[in-house]
Amino acid sequence: MPAIPRAIRRTNPITILLAGLLSLGFLAFIFSPSSNAATTSTAKRKFDSAAAHPLSPPTAPFQKTASSAKGKRPPPPVVHYHMNNLTTTSDPVANEENVLILTPLARFYQGYWDNLLALSYPHSLIALGFITPKTREGNAATAALQAAIAQTQNGPEEKRFASITILRQDFDPPIASQDESERHKKENQKARRSAMSRARNSLLFTTIGPSTSWVLWLDSDIIESPPSLIQDLTSYDKPVIVPNCFQRYRNDKGAWDVRPYDYNSWQDSQTAADLAAKMAPDDILIEGYSDMATYRTLMAKTADVTEGRDQKQSNTAGWGWRDRIAGQSRGS
Incomplete structure (x- = not known):
């Protein structure tokens, strides 16, 4: 009778059985479809709507591509946008219509940001755009906004927005203070409103993209609004x-x-x-x-x-x- 190898003699049959079951369980986990359909759908939607190049409209998140062996990125591709597929309906959630929320922001109010987070509209369909003045107040507002963005975009996925753009004004503000008594003086209205129009036009034309269905202008001092604001307005x-x-x-x-x-x-x-x-x-x-x-x-x-x-x-x-x-x- 041939001798049994020492390694096999010392191996318990139960150990072999457990190893086999563990292997089967691992393979089933790897190849089985995800049970979280909502998460899969959100991830796919983000990937499908991602910008193809850094020069693409910033309302879609940009997916970086690997550089070539020489460290250079490939040239911008020719991108085709099917505008006939864009809809603006009274049921934008069902039709997955993208909303661009634009805010000229001279002061940061936490209540304003809390309202954005509380919006019941899918955040994966919301892009945010801000423009801030280059003043002491504007610098403070920008810093507070960036801190809020960092916390949100690193938090739960359902709270994250599809993309966020911050612009800085390249011209001096017409009045130094944003206090209500100062900005509502009649003698300040012409210069103030001219600067507002210039800032708003810059913000809109920089951030709007070929997938934008709706644009919502929301002032930064709106500190209470219903979570269903977007659905209410589009209805x-x-x-x-x-x-x-x-x-x-x-x-x-x-x-x-x-x-x-x-x-x-x-x-x-x-x-x-x-x-x-x-x-x-x-x-x-x-x-x-x-x-x-x-x-x-x-x-x-x-x-x-x-x-x-x-x-x-x-x-x-x-x-x-x-x-x-x-x-x-x-x-x-």
């Missing part, structure tokens, strides 16, 4: 919809109350048209100043703010508070 299926803004204040009785704040949406009047006809090309006509009465129908003054209002019937899409300022959205 009206309008090309443009404007939110009203209301301000919290202490009334004569010392109690908190609200009042219309934003007068930038109106139905024009003949008085305003006559005033504009007499103005120079560089003059502007603005609301909220007693010495420039236009008698326009202000949207903020027509909003139904009663507690029992039918929000859909009154063409109202929700509430938001803006640095003690509220926004009630209405169709344009």
Whole structure:
């Protein structure tokens, strides 16, 4: 009878059986499909929408490619975008429509950022864009924003945004302070609004991409808004919809109350048209100043703010508070 090798004699049959079962379990784990369909779908969507090159629109995250042996990246490819597949519907979640939220940011408010994090719209479909002034306040706001971004983008995946862009203004701000009393002075409005338009145009044209379905302008001092804000606004299926803004204040009785704040949406009047006809090309006509009465129908003054209002019937899409300022959205 031939001798049994020493190594085999010392091997327990139970050990061999356990090793075999462990191997089978490992192979099943490797080759079986993931049970988390939502995670797989999110990851695939991010990969499919990723930019193909650093020069691609920044609203899509860029997936870096390996450099060549000489350390040089390949030239930019010719990218084809199928714009016919882009939709803007009243059910953007089901249709996976990308939303670009843009904010000129001179001061950072934690309440504003908390509202972004609380949005119930899938964050994988949201791109953020910011532009900040090169001032002491702007530098502080940029630092606070970067800290908030780092914490969010390194946190739970469902809270992360598809992409975030921060721009710095390349021109000096027209006024030094962003205090409400200073920025609402009538003599500051022309220069201030001109700078605002310039900054907003730079932000929009730099960040909008071929997959952007909706653009939401959201001021940085909006510190309370509903998590369903995007779904509320898109549900009206309008090309443009404007939110009203209301301000919290202490009334004569010392109690908190609200009042219309934003007068930038109106139905024009003949008085305003006559005033504009007499103005120079560089003059502007603005609301909220007693010495420039236009008698326009202000949207903020027509909003139904009663507690029992039918929000859909009154063409109202929700509430938001803006640095003690509220926004009630209405169709344009």
